Amino acid sequence: MAKHLLEVRDLSVEFHTAAGTVQAVQNVSWHLDRGETLAILGESGSGKSVSASAVMNLIDMPPGRITNGQILLNGQDMLAMGAEQRRRINGAKIAMIFQDPLAHLNPVYSVGWQIAEMVTTHGGSRGRARARALELLRRVGIPEPEAAMFRYPHQFSGGQRQRLMIAMALACKPDILIADEPTTALDVTVQAQVLELLEELQAETGMGILIITHDLGVVAEIADRVVVMNGGRIVETGRAAEVYANPQNAYTRKLIDAAPGKGAMPEERDRSDQPLLRAEGLEKHYGAFHALKGVDLTIMPGETVAVVGESGSGKSTLARAILRLDDPDAGKVLYRGNDLMTMPPRELFGLRRDLQMVFQDPTQSLNPRMTVFQLISEAWVIHRDILPRARWKDRVAELLTKVGLRPEHAARYPHQFSGGQRQRIAIARALAMEPKLIVCDEAVSALDVSIQAQVIQLLDGLRREFGLSYLFIAHDLPVVRDFADRVVVMRQGRVVEEGPVRRIFESPRDPYTQALLAASLDPDPAVQAARRIAREALETIPA
Amino acid sequence: MSDTRTLTEPKERGAASRWLKMLWVDKPAFCAALFLLIVVLCALFGPMLMGDMATRQNLRGRNAPPFDLAQGWAYVLGADALGRPLLARIAVAAQNTIMVAAGAVLGSAVIGCALGLVAGYSRKRAAQWIMRLGDVIMSFPSLLLAVIVLYMLEPSVANIVLVLAITRIPVYLRTTRAEVLEIRERMFVSAARVMGASDRRIVFRHILPVVLPTLVTIATLDFAFVMLAESSLSFLGIGIQAPEITWGLMVSQGRQYLTTAWWLSFWPGLAIILTTLSLNLLSNWLRIALDPAQRWRLEMGGRRNG
Numbered sequence A: 001m002a003k004h005l006l007e008v009r010d011l012s013v014e015f016h017t018a019a020g021t022v023q024a025v026q027n028v029s030w031h032l033d034r035g036e037t038l039a040i041l042g043e044s045g046s047g048k049s050v051s052a053s054a055v056m057n058l059i060d061m062p063p064g065r066i067t068n069g070q071i072l073l074n075g076q077d078m079l080a081m082g083a084e085q086r087r088r089i090n091g092a093k094i095a096m097i098f099q100d101p102l103a104h105l106n107p108v109y110s111v112g113w114q115i116a117e118m119v120t121t122h123g124g125s126r127g128r129a130r131a132r133a134l135e136l137l138r139r140v141g142i143p144e145p146e147a148a149m150f151r152y153p154h155q156f157s158g159g160q161r162q163r164l165m166i167a168m169a170l171a172c173k174p175d176i177l178i179a180d181e182p183t184t185a186l187d188v189t190v191q192a193q194v195l196e197l198l199e200e201l202q203a204e205t206g207m208g209i210l211i212i213t214h215d216l217g218v219v220a221e222i223a224d225r226v227v228v229m230n231g232g233r234i235v236e237t238g239r240a241a242e243v244y245a246n247p248q249n250a251y252t253r254k255l256i257d258a259a260p261g262k263g264a265m266p267e268e269r270d271r272s273d274q275p276l277l278r279a280e281g282l283e284k285h286y287g288a289f290h291a292l293k294g295v296d297l298t299i300m301p302g303e304t305v306a307v308v309g310e311s312g313s314g315k316s317t318l319a320r321a322i323l324r325l326d327d328p329d330a331g332k333v334l335y336r337g338n339d340l341m342t343m344p345p346r347e348l349f350g351l352r353r354d355l356q357m358v359f360q361d362p363t364q365s366l367n368p369r370m371t372v373f374q375l376i377s378e379a380w381v382i383h384r385d386i387l388p389r390a391r392w393k394d395r396v397a398e399l400l401t402k403v404g405l406r407p408e409h410a411a412r413y414p415h416q417f418s419g420g421q422r423q424r425i426a427i428a429r430a431l432a433m434e435p436k437l438i439v440c441d442e443a444v445s446a447l448d449v450s451i452q453a454q455v456i457q458l459l460d461g462l463r464r465e466f467g468l469s470y471l472f473i474a475h476d477l478p479v480v481r482d483f484a485d486r487v488v489v490m491r492q493g494r495v496v497e498e499g500p501v502r503r504i505f506e507s508p509r510d511p512y513t514q515a516l517l518a519a520s521l522d523p524d525p526a527v528q529a530a531r532r533i534a535r536e537a538l539e540t541i542p543a
Numbered sequence B: 001m002s003d004t005r006t007l008t009e010p011k012e013r014g015a016a017s018r019w020l021k022m023l024w025v026d027k028p029a030f031c032a033a034l035f036l037l038i039v040v041l042c043a044l045f046g047p048m049l050m051g052d053m054a055t056r057q058n059l060r061g062r063n064a065p066p067f068d069l070a071q072g073w074a075y076v077l078g079a080d081a082l083g084r085p086l087l088a089r090i091a092v093a094a095q096n097t098i099m100v101a102a103g104a105v106l107g108s109a110v111i112g113c114a115l116g117l118v119a120g121y122s123r124k125r126a127a128q129w130i131m132r133l134g135d136v137i138m139s140f141p142s143l144l145l146a147v148i149v150l151y152m153l154e155p156s157v158a159n160i161v162l163v164l165a166i167t168r169i170p171v172y173l174r175t176t177r178a179e180v181l182e183i184r185e186r187m188f189v190s191a192a193r194v195m196g197a198s199d200r201r202i203v204f205r206h207i208l209p210v211v212l213p214t215l216v217t218i219a220t221l222d223f224a225f226v227m228l229a230e231s232s233l234s235f236l237g238i239g240i241q242a243p244e245i246t247w248g249l250m251v252s253q254g255r256q257y258l259t260t261a262w263w264l265s266f267w268p269g270l271a272i273i274l275t276t277l278s279l280n281l282l283s284n285w286l287r288i289a290l291d292p293a294q295r296w297r298l299e300m301g302g303r304r305n306g
Helices: A050-055 A083-089 A111-121 A126-139 A158-170 A188-205 A216-222 A240-245 A250-258 A315-322 A345-352 A372-382 A389-402 A407-411 A419-432 A449-466 A477-481 A501-506 A511-519 A525-540 B002-008 B015-025 B027-055 B073-077 B086-121 B125-139 B142-152 B157-183 B187-194 B199-235 B247-257 B263-290 B296-304
Strands: A006-017 A020-032 A037-041 A064-073 A094-097 A176-180 A208-213 A225-230 A233-239 A277-286 A289-299 A304-308 A330-335 A355-358 A437-441 A469-474 A486-491 A494-500
Touching: A006 A050, A020 A037, A020 A050, A020 A064, A020 A225, A020 A233, A037 A216, A050 A064, A050 A176, A094 A158, A111 A126, A111 A158, A126 A158, A158 A176, A158 A188, A176 A188, A188 A208, A188 A216, A188 A511, A208 A216, A216 A240, A216 A525, A225 A240, A225 A250, A233 A240, A233 A250, A240 A525, A250 A449, A277 A315, A289 A304, A289 A315, A289 A330, A289 A469, A289 A494, A304 A315, A304 A477, A315 A330, A315 A437, A315 A469, A355 A419, A355 B187, A372 A389, A372 A407, A372 A419, A372 B199, A389 A407, A389 A419, A419 A449, A449 A469, A469 A477, A477 A501, A486 A501, A486 A511, A494 A501, A494 A511, A511 A525, B015 B027, B015 B263, B015 B296, B027 B086, B027 B263, B073 B086, B086 B125, B086 B157, B086 B199, B086 B247, B086 B263, B125 B157, B142 B157, B142 B199, B157 B199, B187 B199, B199 B247, B199 B263, B247 B263, B263 B296
Parallel strands: A037 A208, A037 A225, A094 A176, A176 A208, A304 A469, A304 A486, A355 A437, A437 A469
Antiparallel strands: A006 A020, A006 A064, A225 A233, A277 A289, A277 A330, A486 A494
């Protein structure tokens, strides 16, 4: 058998927790060759990161225990090596980059020092280390590399920080780069750049890249081969394009079907009625930062308006301003013709019922010390006229069933649910108010792809049943495509383009919308290859 | 998930027995609760039952050593410089000690927490005033303040409680404010505001329950501090006055005999340590028992132990 660069054979890892022994991965085998990119695809809890952690010796033992298997680096079993030998391999032969670069860069050292440290710990001299650090900063595309050497992590943007992490990882010219969700925290356009950088570096150095991701788009963009994991087991493995075109396993098929951006786009609706909500000329400053620069927005009854933009575009500020969570500095928000900004508190209190919000992270938006019953019935404690107390219990059960949970879940606390279930609770809580408009602030971005699809389906069904309107805020265009009637694209506090969803996706006018569409990753490797060509064409034309 | 449900199910047995069961699981906390029960009983009935014994002088038993039952069971812990049995004195002193300490801690915690909630939640000028007031109290030497106030007022239990409470307010004030500043930005508070919840509801229903465990922990630690502060006031002669006794006062009275009769200071000192330790263990247990995400540790252990 030919020797692979890195091979994991029949690896099983278990964790001892208070709830008993958990099999994190069982009999996992994969291999990585020189110059190749392997993607491990899986949803949260699938065990996709565990084998990589085992390679890097990052599993805490105890509670973790490797019960079975081998990890072969150039044919040598790493699990049989001593700690000192493992340490010498980490960083020098195998390097790793993480999802959140800010958490993995030390805030009190300059980045130049931190990159140089990678070289010196593996036996390089100070001078050489500095020279290498400078070279790397230049290579990964940090502007003004000489000055950047002396800056600190917080002085860089998210995308630049991920570049710094890559520079650090490459300091010792490793044979293998392990990237754990390297672009999940980044904006779409930045994500495309970082993935491109990884591909370039791979072409230069011939290293093997192992990328761990939940995103089919990332797989389509960068991976040669893919390993699909579910529940700690490998369910499918093969060339990325083949797996996508012809999935053998039911779970893989489900995952591919759940990827957003494939359904029929809704037709444009009649907009001649009186609008449900109208925002006019909203302005907001945070100190010197101008977050909203005169934003207008119209939502018709029963309509879903999506606001799409990257971080810092002001989309969340817009949502908070509309709900008066943060008062804007100027502008009007008209709800059925009444201005919310000048409304006396008593009337506003009544209107709170009609305008509800579902937040990004249900872990944080549900009070951890309240039971599901208390969370949902709080709406009726605050607005006493909705429902008499005697009917609360039945109504909670009814709402829980409506969002796909069970009535007996009412006695539990939020931490006893999964992320998708928690978001369902948050939706049930919003529904308890019997609202007219629900503002969803990145309501599905924190969820796994298959759960995302389910929650969107739920929201869509509720819209039909109750005639709800949604203001749907997202950073991701494909999510919005199947669901929204209209799309508003925001950038740096301004609306750059607005229109029916079909027009935006089929003939975007603004260059930024075009760039955003070109940068978003399609789960189909064939489409993605075509898009890459389109993107390169865009880059050659100066905007 | 189905596993966790069966754990939260046995509710019909009544809340009291469920709590007792959770206490039984945490053995150190259970012992602590027993000890505190004894202390509270002493504080309630001690002066009534042993008041005479604790004040009767017995010059033949001056500085009688401990573990000597020749003079009767009351002398098992020895006797003080006037021959009064230490066991009885400790039991009687429990009342004043607990009254002063509990009063001061409770007073400062309630006032400090209330002010901290206002200072943290409202963005008005009043919040600034409250913080500056806290700074003033903090920068003023607490003992000096106590000396001045008690010199002018009658040195009674009520006044000592008042003085000690005031000097400890900033601790709670600052902790509460810092926590509130963080929690008010959490998403579930925004969610409550979207629902139209009143400020009062947000503060008491959503913010306070999250702050409370921290405050309870600080309060139990503060218990010891207040007991010792009271003893130093008594040592200066402006605290509890002579026929009345507290554990702190007993420690400082025994100080001059430390080389010849260590037990005079040792036993009341031990009582202070054990009380604080017990409170600490109990507060630690309470923190877990009150947190729905942590409670399973106690409930699961309960099942394993039968």
